Amino acid sequence: MTVIVTIFSFILTMVMIFIRPKNMNEAIPSSIGAVLVFLSGSVSMGDLLDISSKVTGAAITIIATIVMAIVLESIGFFSWTAALMLKISKGSGYRLYWNTLLLCFLMTLFFNNDGSILITTPILILILNNLKLKNSQKIPFLLSGALIATASSAPIGVSNIVNLIALKIIGMDLYLQTEMMFVPGVLGLLFLSYLLFLVFKNNIPNQIRFHSYTIPLQKNRPFHPLQQNAESLFDQQKKLMIKMLIFVFIVRISLFVASFIGISVSLVAVCGSVLLLIWRWVYLKVNPKDVVKKIPWHILIFAFSMYVIIFGLNNIGLTAYLIENLKPLVNDSLFHASLTMGTITAFLANIFNNHPALMVSTLALTEMGLDPLLMKTVYLANIIGSDIGSLILPIGTLATLIWLHILKKSKIKITWMEYIKVTLIVIPPTLVFTLISLYLWLLLFFVN
Secondary structure, eight states, X not given: OHHHHHHHHHHHHHHHHHHOGGGOOTXXXXXXHHHHHHHHTSSOHHHHHHHHHHHHHHHHHHHHHHHXXXXXXXXXXXXXHHHHXXXXXXXXXHHHHHHHHHHHHHHHHHSOHHHHHHHHHHHHHHHHHHHTOOHHHHHHHHHHHHHXXXXXXXXXXXXXXXXXXXXXXXXXXXXHHHHHHHXXXXXXXXXXXXXXXXXXXXXXXXXXXXXXXXXXXXXXXXXXXXXTTHHHHHHHHHHHHHHHHHHHHHHHHHHHHHHHHTOOHHHHHHHHHHHHHHHHHHHHOOOTTHHHHHSOHHHHHHHHHHHHHHHHHHHTTHHHHHHHHHHHHHHHOHHHHHHHHHHHHHHHHHHHOHHHHHHHHHHHHHTSOOOHXXXXXXXXXXXXXXXXXXXXXXXXXXXXXXXXXXXXXTTOOOOHHHHHHHHHHHHHHHHHHHHHHHHHHHHHHTOO
């Protein structure tokens, strides 16, 4: 009965998340599924404590980075960035497209994939509404931006909550993970960017024109690229925005330093966000309590619930099944290990989200008895499958689901079919290219 209820709970949760009746938040079916799994007995109270210990630090780090994003929004960063994008694109649609991809990459490195989606999507909507583009002309910017923002969490572990949790399970610090992963991860992103450009090239307008829509920099401080006083207003904001970005960059670097010397990464992240909140309170007189309302708490509820469900599947034998069938393939060679685990994790992620997929593959990995280098290689391949391979279906990552929700609120329609038609072309070859790049990079610099 325990096995039946656990499997039923998992299937029910996935079906409800996939169809989302009445736009149901993903946290609701995942929470119901987690409760059923717990009541079935496949997950014990001890397992819940174990999950909490693995998730808490990563969750705190993600909340801290989201707080930073909220502070930036409140000081006009979104509208200032939209104005900057229009300014440096100089009337070229192609230049705006590549600037969009660069923005999404940088925001994920500065924050995380979910935070990047929450920041870049509103910025892009501001820009596209200003340009009054057709819906078909908006899709290249919005969809390419979302894919790059989400995939950009692969190069460094701190850019994705699921990467942080898996990192702790595998016993690997942020510094080593970045050293082994940053170059192949960035190469994969460049490859993905080029494929996206080829797909969307004919839908990107050659020339773009500013319209009368006003982009507000701050309350009662409007900015429009064609206004006579635009440059002075823009420059007034520029100094503040640069200072904020430098501060956020210092905090991000501090996370790596903390990981390297053994200080809690979550503690450093919290200190950074608290300092930023205090500065905003003193400088702008904005009470920090607004942060509580703006943090997407359902992300954490969803993540915790999915881990409970996957622990239940693990306890009824899923991990043992994977170990039995995958260990011979993984032990065959470094190359086969990378391709095999990366592909399998990508497949699992597109079926039931990258959070539980990476959890399952990582738990299986820790029980295979692999040598240290092989284990780290397979772990990094899992990350590529989780962060890049998961993008074939919108359900593959929470970030893409958040993205679709933001678009719907803004009355911009991108259907699942429109999404999948693009991702089926660009994601599988990018996944294989990045996995091969990982193998070659490790072979050149880490294998004696």
